[in-house]
Amino acid sequence: MLYFSRWKTVLIWTVVLAGLILSLPNAFTQSQLDSLPDWLPKKQLALGLDLEGGSRMRLQVDKEHLPDTDATVAVLTRRLSELGYANPHVVTERNGRVLIEVPGLYDSQLLKDILSLTGELSFRMVDSSVPVQQAIDGTPPEGDEVVYSFDDPPVAYLVKKEPLVTNENFVDAQAGIDTATQQPVITFHLDSVGADRFSKATKAGIGQSFAIVLDNQVLSAPVIQEAIPGNTGQIAGNFDLSGASNLALVMRAGSLPASVTVIEERTVGTDLGAASVSYGKIAALVGAALVILFMLLTYGLLGVIASIALVVNVILILAVLTLFGAPLTLAGVAGIVLTIGMAVDSNVLIYERIREDRRAGFSVIQAIDSGFARALATIVDANVTTLIAALVLFTLGSGPVHGFALTVTIGIVTTLFTTFTLTRLLVSVWVQRSKPKEVPGALLKLVPYNTKIAFMKLRSLTLGFSALSSIAAIALFLIIGMNFGIDFKGGTMVEMQSSEGAIDLDDVYSRLDELNIGDVKIERFKSDDRALITVGSQGEGEDAEQTVGVKIRGEFQDEYNLPRVDVIGPSVSSELSQAGILAVGLCLVLIFAYVWFRFEWHFALGAILATIHDVLLLLLMFIVFKMEFNLWSIAALLAIVGYSLNDTVVIYDRVRENLRKYGSNVSLSSILDASINQTLSRTILTSLATFLALIVLYLYGGDDVRSFALTIGVGIIVATYSSIFVAGPLLMLFGLKGRDVMDEQHPAPITDESRI
Known part of the structure; x- marks a missing residue:
């Protein structure tokens, strides 16, 4: 495992160098890049809208x-x-x-x-031969129809169905101000066909009116004073200069072949986006620094090697995102920070194996070689389960969930590369040059290597507690329900900020009440000069939801800055909730299938039940503390599903190894206790490293990221508990026997030398 041919060494360093070159432009400003030679790579990370x-x-x-x-x-x-x-x-x-x-x-x-404007514009002659009210009460003359104006109250017009000109005849349109009336007008230019028809119609219809109809509503109905020759004319109507500009733009671009409805809007102000970039950089740098410090204190020189691999890992993630132009979102930053915390798990597994084999009497070189070899299967199994969760999230996710899953997926691949190529290469170089007589020590030792905790003696208590907690979560979910955010129930959320001190919430509430937009919630947000408005679903279709956003903007945008506006219609919220349920369910099914394939049904069922237990306990937290459940929550849940399976698979892998080694000569409870004790150091060290990264996310992330970090933090505690006190006892409950997984090795008793 420690030998590298020349071509492998060159290939590894080529990948590292390529990653460095591709990611390096992100360290420069655009003006600095412009001053560099053109042959150098200058492509930078694309940033997401948030x-x-x-x-x-x-x-x-x-x-x-x-x-x-x-x-x-x-x-x-x-x-x-x-x-x-x-x-x-x-x-x-x-x-x-x-x-x-x-x-x-x-x-x-x-x-x-x-x-959203369809933009069907036409000029139609007004039929004055029949009173319009008579046409409304009876039947309009053949070839006519009644069309109403944009006015309030609307005015009815009886117009010809056959238009004089349509969108197809407009070749240009510009908004401006009429010098005579000082009113906004649109100056248009017609093609030759339209100009000829319009000229003939105005010549024959002097004294009559023609209607300017937009999306089956009358803008205006001017009287034809004289024939209008040529291909140029003006439209005056009930609109301001902004409305005239919008209509002119639509006339130039053409009408939509089909009407469209806005069913989802997520808007983030540029100032808020810049602040998120700043906080994201801080979170990533500080998180990486804390994890590196932790590895240095825990593993000494081996920690230095792991830290180098960790830095390269992040560089490769950024290089892949830059190369393919995938936008980096705030959720993506959270994924990178979480990857930083979890990436050390592979190094921890290897290093703990090295220490274990050294204590078992192996030479330093033998211990290092076997440490990498014996940890390979465990690392692959643990990362595949996390990868399954990330891929499901990437496939079914939307918005922040998608960005998080993307960086986690890339991070898993780069972690496997750096662990089994770069880390191993650096260790190999160190061994060859230093010829060490001992595995490097550590300044910090958190877990004794010879723990003999009788975990299985507590199994009745822990399984009983877990069963009752899970039942309580299901019961409270059915009775109380979740505090779903607008992602899953629809509605509008608007963040507002004052530039003149604290926001008067009573005044805001009073003004919102006058808008008659239903259930409204207002709360302080981060500081006294900021507030968050949440409006429940209107329950009247897509247009009703969009109208709420329009009303709130119209009421407050002149006095307050609105850095974030989210409007989720009923169809999108319904699909998001269905996709969330499907993602969690599909993830569990796929992981169950994989674990069953790699182990036996006892292990697969135990792992899935332990993971379902973790999900239920997290849902219990959301219910009891009335935490908002949104897309970030789904991302956190599936991240914990992957983490929990990772933790459980590591222990199960050691259980299987010990069963093969000691077989039926040793009780299952002894094997489970030994396996958990042997992996206890890895479990605690990995959890602490991930916690360090999450603390930074919690402190420097926005509110969504803070809730995300809190959920994962609690989830790590729950997952660590379940992998020890639930997953193990379940194997005994299912009647796992040593002979089910024995190989042909001669059974032997578990000795202290076999423990970490």
Whole structure:
């Protein structure tokens, strides 16, 4: 395991160097990169909207016009281009969904207005031969229809169905101010066909009116004073300059082939995004520093090697994200910080094996070689279970969940690479050059190597406690339920900030009450000058949810900064909740199948039941403390599913090893106690290293990240407890026998030398 051929050594350092080169541009500013030669790599990390600021909207194309989705996307892209976004992120999703992400957005409400407007504009002659009320009460003349204006109250017009000109005839449109009336107008240009039809109609219809109809509503109905020759004209209507500009933009970009509805909006101000970047950097750097310090104190020189591998690990994660242009989100930063904490687990497993074999009488070189070899299967099993959870999360997740799963998935792959290539190579170089006589010692020893705790004597008590806790969680879930956030029940959340001191919550509540938007919750947020408004679902469809956001913006945007606005419609919230349940269920099924494949059914069932126990206890925490359950919570739950299985698999792997070694000559309870004691040092050290990273996340992350870190922190405690006091006793409960997993080795009693 310690021999490396020349080509392997060159390949390892080539990968490390490539990662360093690809990630290095992220250490420079854009102006510094511009001054460098063009042949150098200059591509930087793409930042997600929560770090860069911007808006992410999901639109639903009218179900009856799903075949027109590709054409609708083209028009939406042209409109975004007209707004000044040359390379917007527009993705077509299943069932007529369109995802649009616009970084650095300055007006999300304007974006919604522009994108959701169908934009069917036409000029139609007004039919004055029949009173409009007569047409309303009876049947309109053939070829006519009644159309109402945008006014409040609306005015009815009897117009011809056949238009004079339509969107297809407009070649340009610009908003401006009429010099005579000082009112906003739109100056338009028609193509030759439209100009000819419009000229003939106005010449024949002097003294009559024609209606300017937008999305089946009348903007205005001017009287034709004289024939309008040429291809240029003006539209005056009931709109301000901003409205005129929006309409002109829509006229230039064209109408949508199918109507669309905004079903989800998540907007983050650029200032909030910049603050998140700053906090994310602090969290990553401080978290890495604490973990490195911990490894140095715990493993000495081997800790130095592990720290070098950890730094390279992070560099490789950043390099992969940079290479493929995958955006780094705040949840992605949380994933990197968590990976930093969990990545040391592989080194801990190897180093503890090395120490164990050295105490068993192996030479230093033999102990190091066998330590890497014997830890291989355990590390692969532990990381595969975590990888399954991350891949399920990546496939079914959305928003922050997706970003978290992406970095964790990449982190698992880079961790396996650095552990079994770079770490092993560095250890090999150290052994060859230093020819050590002893395994490096440690300044900090947290767990004695010869613990003999009788864990199985407590199994009746611990299994009883776990069973009652799990039943209580299920009962409280059915009786009280969860405090679901708007991700899963729909609604609106708006963060507001005052630049003139503390926010008067009573005044805010009073003004919100006048908006008649239903159930409203207002609370202080981080400081007295910030508040969080949460509005429950309107229960009246997608448009009703979007109207709430419009009303709140209209009421407060002139006085307060609104750095974050989330609006989740009922269809999206329903899908998110279903996807969350499916993700947890599918994750457990896949991991059950993998553990059964690698072990026996006793181990698979024990691991899954222990993990379900962990999930139930975390849900119990959410219920008792009324913590909001959102997408971040799903990410935390599945992270703990992976962590819990990781912890349990490490112990089960040692149980299987001891069963094969000692067989039926030793009681199962003794084997379980020995296995847990032998891996106790690894369990505690890994948990502490991960805790150090989580503490930094909790201190420097935003509110969502803080809740995420708290959930995982509690989950680690629960997972550590269950892997020792639940997973082990379950094997006895299922009647596992030594002969089920014995090999042909001669049985022998467990001795003190076999313990860590």
